[in-house]
Amino acid sequence: MAGSNNIKITPPRWLLAELTYACPLQCPYCANPIDYAKYQSELDTEDWKRVLSQARLMGAVQLGFSGGEPLTRKDLPELVKYARDLGYYSNLITSGYGLTEKKIVQLKEAGLDHIQVSIQASTQELNDHLAGTESFKHKKEVARLVKKHGYPMVLCVVIHRENIHQMPQILEMAEELGADYLELANTQYYGWAHANRDLLLPTKEQFEQAEQIAQAFKEKVAGKMKIYYVVPDFYEDRPKACMNGWGTTFLTIAPDGVALPCHSARDLPGMDCPNVKDYSIEQIWNESKTFNFFRGFEWMKEPCSSCDEKEKDFGGCRCQAYLLAGDMYAADPVCSKSPNHHVIQEAIDSAKASTLAGNEKPLIFRNSKNSRLLS
Amino acid sequence: MTINPDQTIKFSPLHRLQWEEAQQKNVILYPEGMVELNQSSAEILKLCDGTRKLDQIVSELEQKFATTGLVNDITAFLEVALKNGWIQQH
Numbered sequence: 001m002a003g004s005n006n007i008k009i010t011p012p013r014w015l016l017a018e019l020t021y022a023c024p025l026q027c028p029y030c031a032n033p034i035d036y037a038k039y040q041s042e043l044d045t046e047d048w049k050r051v052l053s054q055a056r057l058m059g060a061v062q063l064g065f066s067g068g069e070p071l072t073r074k075d076l077p078e079l080v081k082y083a084r085d086l087g088y089y090s091n092l093i094t095s096g097y098g099l100t101e102k103k104i105v106q107l108k109e110a111g112l113d114h115i116q117v118s119i120q121a122s123t124q125e126l127n128d129h130l131a132g133t134e135s136f137k138h139k140k141e142v143a144r145l146v147k148k149h150g151y152p153m154v155l156c157v158v159i160h161r162e163n164i165h166q167m168p169q170i171l172e173m174a175e176e177l178g179a180d181y182l183e184l185a186n187t188q189y190y191g192w193a194h195a196n197r198d199l200l201l202p203t204k205e206q207f208e209q210a211e212q213i214a215q216a217f218k219e220k221v222a223g224k225m226k227i228y229y230v231v232p233d234f235y236e237d238r239p240k241a242c243m244n245g246w247g248t249t250f251l252t253i254a255p256d257g258v259a260l261p262c263h264s265a266r267d268l269p270g271m272d273c274p275n276v277k278d279y280s281i282e283q284i285w286n287e288s289k290t291f292n293f294f295r296g297f298e299w300m301k302e303p304c305s306s307c308d309e310k311e312k313d314f315g316g317c318r319c320q321a322y323l324l325a326g327d328m329y330a331a332d333p334v335c336s337k338s339p340n341h342h343v344i345q346e347a348i349d350s351a352k353a354s355t356l357a358g359n360e361k362p363l364i365f366r367n368s369k370n371s372r373l374l375s
Numbered sequence: 376m377t378i379n380p381d382q383t384i385k386f387s388p389l390h391r392l393q394w395e396e397a398q399q400k401n402v403i404l405y406p407e408g409m410v411e412l413n414q415s416s417a418e419i420l421k422l423c424d425g426t427r428k429l430d431q432i433v434s435e436l437e438q439k440f441a442t443t444g445l446v447n448d449i450t451a452f453l454e455v456a457l458k459n460g461w462i463q464q465h
Binding site for chain 1: 389391393405409
């Protein structure tokens with residue numbers, strides 16, 4: 001391990017509270033770990049309050065209530081109120097499933113700042129297929145209610161090969177629903193999305209066409225709707241500055257209390273992530289081996305260590321390096337300077353071949369049964 | 376986008392302006408984002424409460440900081456704020 005000497009540690013700004021892995025939906029690109037079903041225990045209300053207080057004191061201000069589906073936690077309104085009293089700006093990241101007008105009002109009164117509703121596609125048939133649950137009509141209704149009760153409305157659509165052709169209709173739907181923000185999140189290939197990559201990764205042509213349409217729309221709605229575009233890094237030359245740098249900004253707490261520098265960090269070998277039941281947030285952030293692991297630049301190998309862009313992208317994503325190059329210290333293979341860059345083209349070719357062959361395997365849906373089978 | 380001098384200016388209800396003790400500065404918070412403000416920007420935005428028009432904001436700040444000639448800087452900042460959706464005019 002490197003990165004522990006003389007590095008100025010910045011305080012966390014973002015806290016992602018993954019309240020539960022329970023979810024009524026089964027999206028095949030879910031960011032939760034494949035083996036989520038083995039983590040049965042969940043932090044209780046008092047644990048979460050302690051985490052919120054400690055992180056806020058250190059400077060965290062943006063708070064995401066996520067999951068799984070955070071609405072399945074009965075204590076959500078209590079936690080929202082607690083977070084508001086501490087001064088957090090709180091975001092509810094939800095499928096909308098089980099969200100009623102009564103609850104939308106209750107959460108507003110508790111101090112929730114915004115609700116991000118995910119929609120899987122622009123048509124009922126595809127949405128319900130991808131979600132693995134009949135949910136399309138209700139999601140649209142929820143989006144309208146969120147707007148009606150004065151929240152900024154953020155619509156999130158994860159983009160992949162099954163829905164990328166619907167880009168014009170997705171944009172129309174966002175406009176019709178009056179979204180204040182539209183997050184077009186090109187799938188990132190971790191967890192369940194990694195398992196389903198051959199079926200989800202679009203071709204370069206598909207991606208370029210969709211991006212062009214989204215770009216033109218962005219200009220059309222400037223001043224009315226903001227668009228967050230999460231780039232598909234497989235078609236970039238340089239890696240993303242993952243998490244704005246390891247242990248610099250983002251703190252994720254998993255349902256069982258494990259503290260993570262990013263969603264997938266618990267899958268990295270030897271990471272031994274600390275639990276909030278055993279340590280304070282301050283100890284975890286400042287002193288733990290996990291959070292210091294990839295701080296700074298000393299851990300880097302070539303071509304990263306002598307690269308003049310290392311302060312911009314920090315060598316990319318550690319989890320992607322591990323997943324695709326088998327080495328968490330390696331350059332993110334997305335980078336064209338990486339000696340492993342060919343694996344990206346191989347993934348693209350493999351996905352394309354799987355479409356052409358017409359013998360695609362079915363999507364593996366995210367549910368407890370599949371989680372146990374695959375882990 | 377330009378500021379209409381005949382209309383009052385109001386901070387957007389879809390954003391939150393807040394003092395951050397840990398950062399020792401004012402910030403604007405919105406879905407998944409945060410903008411850090413310098414002191415003068417924060418002073419301008421605090422006066423955007425839906426009761427004041429541009430000229431009132433300018434004269435109050437000139438009085439507060441015992442200076443003159445702020446109109447161009449304040450207008451330029453408010454135009455940026457309007458473009459970013461931090462303020463509204465009705």
